[in-house]
Amino acid sequence: MAITLAFDVYGTLINTHGLLTQLEELVDDKAQSFSNTWREKQLEYSFRRGLMKRYLPFSECTRSALEYACKLHRVDMSTEQKSQLLSLYAELPAFQDTLYGLAALSHKQFRPYAFSNGTEAAVRKLLQASGTEQYLLDIVSVDDLKSFKPDPAVYDYFLQRSASDKEQSWLISSNPFDVIGALNFGMKAAWVKRSEAALFDDWEAKPTLVVDSLEHIGEKILQESVV
Template structure:
């Protein structure tokens, strides 16, 4: 999911039965664990003197698979990779053909496609349990401390995301960052997904901040481009030291972690 920065606020003082396990039960656990390896948080931050920060969490889908599936015997990676790809592709396509549906449903359809493509034998109940992982995503080690530094330094933090409101509320609560952010902004409010400019402009309007005074900090390259196209400053969280995409300019700033962002802003 994602976040937004508004104009600086006064420095904050907030704190941040034993039993036999059948093969199928073991496999279901493996699918759920594989589908829940962790989110990627995206931060938005204005690097000017009176900068504004926005935080976006964009879940890095957990890998999913099943030994009971003929083509998924190699592990969860093949299913996870297709699930992640289709989930993003569905959002991109829906923006162009006016086929919006809440992200949970989009993600559910993408998971079903990935499971079907790999002949994975997963029940409706098990699929629901896998999808529920999105409500309990963990954060990288630097996220809470980094956001706390930003808040203490006078930056109001928001979460702006493709996720529907219920998903955002549970993710923020589980990640234990609810005391560090001002609010969440969901794509469901405008019924369009990133990188559509309408979502970024809606987020800016929600914060009451001129869009060019917001820096969009995110791990998604397309998210950086979408934000910059809408008028924000793009900050790329490149945790893997990956090469930047070779078209449409470069981010205003590239960082490794939230610590780098706080350092850059001098807080």
Template sequence: MPFPAPLDHAEAVVFDAYGTLLDVHSAVQRHAAAIGPEAQRLSETWRQKQLEYSWVLSLCGRYARFWTLTERALDYALAQHPSVDRAIRADLLDAYRSLDAYPEVPGTLERLRRDGLRTAILSNGDTAMLDAAVSAAGLGDRLDAVLSVDPAGTFKTAPAAYDLAGRALGVAPERIAFLSSNRWDIAGAAAYGFAPVWVNRTGQPDEYPDLAPVRVIASLDGLLAR
């Protein structure tokens, strides 16, 4: 049976990791009772600053490991929310190394590979943190490649970061379906030439109308739906 669009011409499906396969807020959720009423806002600040630091460094032509940015972003978030006890810092960083996968992720990866498509991660995360996260989530045997932007020395949305997927998989960009929960990442993937699918898990309004996804889904369950 033919694949549904946008998989009908795809040879590989490449996923962003953080926020797409892995729940970035699960680290704080595990310790929400100890953190108190600021838990959700702390998590949101942590994530926003982590991304912001990657964008600023890329625009400056500089690079640092994503784990370093994750630590810096948490320090900023704790300073921004002083009611949270800083003693929780080490526990939160440990939890970030083993984020929860969204429930539909293992089954989706298995189905794609069973149907003959190659699967991979392309993430801003550095190699060590990706290895830890993939292992903790039990996804390693469901992926053909786990790719960090480290070799490119820049973060997505730089074309050099997206280059890594086709080079590692031996697949042309137009034959790669790229999934991300981050609308900015989808914009970058569209500009690069992937077939981008936006996993809009939280019902965010659309942005970047000139760099549109080929499909919008609420979770990975929608990828194979017709």
């Protein structure tokens, strides 16, 4: 039986810090810290909304996080500049290893899906722009449930949509909270640690597999599966 792979999109397939060049033009030497704040608040707002049951699409979390980053870093950005950044965010680039890793997957051995906090339309636009959609069977969006990762219900929904079971399903993500969420639900999970500085939360859950890129991800999962 083929192994089902749930690829997280933002931060795993797609580089959420892919607008540094554009940010440097707007905020100079604050670009990296501004980008970090934007991403951190984007996730925090999704967590809050998931817990409060006050769902809005992930794009609205992204918009609110941008507003917060501007206030925190005291950046006077015009409405037009914000709109331009949000438009560019909708077409963020893929990581260099993403295409290689996805293209190398054997469809006899794997069933690869995109699994994201973003809406299906937003994720499809990202994948098409980055050239990655062709390697994925389908897109599973939490928007259908009006919740966010790491709500256990969204991992269950992924299994339903992909017609898979926990034993034959892996989450692949660069986001520790997502990996922990999948492990908590009972799936296997690979943490993509692209940077030595990246830290995994000191929880009782540990990744099934740790990789430094998506290159050879299929081979490594197969090796882990037979251990």
